[in-house]
Amino acid sequence: MNGIGVKYFIITIASIFLALGIGIVIGFSLNSEKFVQKQFQQQLNIIDKNLVALKKENDRLSKEIDEYKNQIVQKDKINNALVSAYLKIGKTESAVSLIITSTDYSYNDLIDFLRKNGIKINKVIKIKSSFLNIEKTEKELSVDFSDYKFPDDAIKDIAIYSVFDIRSDLVKKLVEKRYIEENRLLSGISDTIILAGGNTAQxxxxxxxxxxxxxxxxxxxxxxxxxxxxxxxxxxxxEYYKSMGLSTVDNVDEVSGRVSLIELIRGNSGNYGTKKEATSILPTNFINVEDAKKALEKRRASLLVELEKYQNATLPTQ
Incomplete structure (x- = not known):
């Protein structure tokens, strides 16, 4: 065999092996593609089945949510009916004044609730955030407030005004300069004072x-x-109010808290709500109508005696 024949033979053998290699690669690729397609289709089938199952579960949960919503609506109706019945039975003739010390939260909804349910509100006094900084911010302090000690004299006069309706010159100035806001709805002595507090940490x-x-x-x-x-x-x-001997309600924005508040206005006592200082969410014993009337009469008689002390004091009034 000459050199050309050997070269031809080698090239032929190499071509055969190359063709076999290419065929193997192409065959493997085709099989791999079919394998991948098969696996992909299986995954799609699984996902489709899961989606069907998830849709069924979602429909079931949606129905449950609708049922719970209906239950909540029904419970709200029942609660409102019970509260209305309680308010009719436990109606009080107390006269109330609110002192709002919170600068972060509004009590307008509570005031509306009390008025709609026949609670007599004499006045609402809101102490603004600027009140505690009056000495730092009042440029005319030496002229308008030179005869007073702050904040003690102002707090004393605000308290007297809220209870006995004695409106001092100092209270007038505080209102005029918008350190406090007042809404004088009715005149006369208030036998119950509500301190509406609570603030943010700062x-x-x-x-x-x-x-x-x-x-x-x-x-x-x-x-x-x-x-x-x-x-x-x-x-x-x-928690602070309780430590000073006050009856308290820590959830007055809720129905149970408002019932507790009405009961305290009627003359009951205790600490109610959902926080750690509360002994229960609602009073366990509601004061009856006769006992509520007797407690109110006693308070009013005592407050008339107290009024004489302040009428005889040297407070300028209007």
Whole structure:
């Protein structure tokens, strides 16, 4: 065999092996593609089955949610009916004033609730955030407030005004300069004072304001003083109120809290709500109508005696 024949033979052998290699690669690729397609189709079938199952589960859960919503609506109707029945039976003739010390939360809904349900509100006094900084911000302090000690004199006059309807010149100035807001709905003595507190962490002014108000109000014999807040208040003012001997409601934004508040206005006592200072969510014993009337009469008689002390004081009034 000459050199050309050997070269041809080698090239032929190499071509055969190359063709076999290419055939193997092509065959493997075709088989792999079919394998991948088969696996992909199987996964699609599994996903499709899961989607069908998920849709069924979603439909079931949607029906359950609708059922729960209907139950909530029905419970709300029942609760409202029970509250309405309670308010008719436990209607009180108490006269109430609200002192709102919270600068972060509104109590307009509560005020509307009380008025709609026949609670006599004499006045609403809201102490604004600027009140505690009056000495720092009032440029005319030496002229308008030079005869007063802040905040003690102001707190004392606000408390007297809320209870006995004695409106001093100092209270007038505080209103005029918008350190406090007042809504004077009715005149006369208030036998119950509601302190509406609760604030965010950065506005915890209990010791600066609420404590001083409570200390003064506690000195008025037989006065019914109630401390309250909303359930979402960051600072639990009711824990502080309770430590000073007040009856409290820490969830007055809820139906149960409002029932508890009405019961405290009627003359009951206790600490109610959902936070740690509360002993129960609602009073376990509701005061009857006759006992509520007797408690109110006793409070009013005592407050008339207390009124004489302040009428004889040297408070300028309007």
């Amino acid at each position: 506005n915890n002014n209990f010791n600066k304001l609420d404590r001083k108000i409570v200390e003064f109000l506690n000195d008025i014999d037989s006065l019914n003083v109630i401390g309250l807040q909303q359930s979402y208040s960051e600072i639990n003012y009711c």
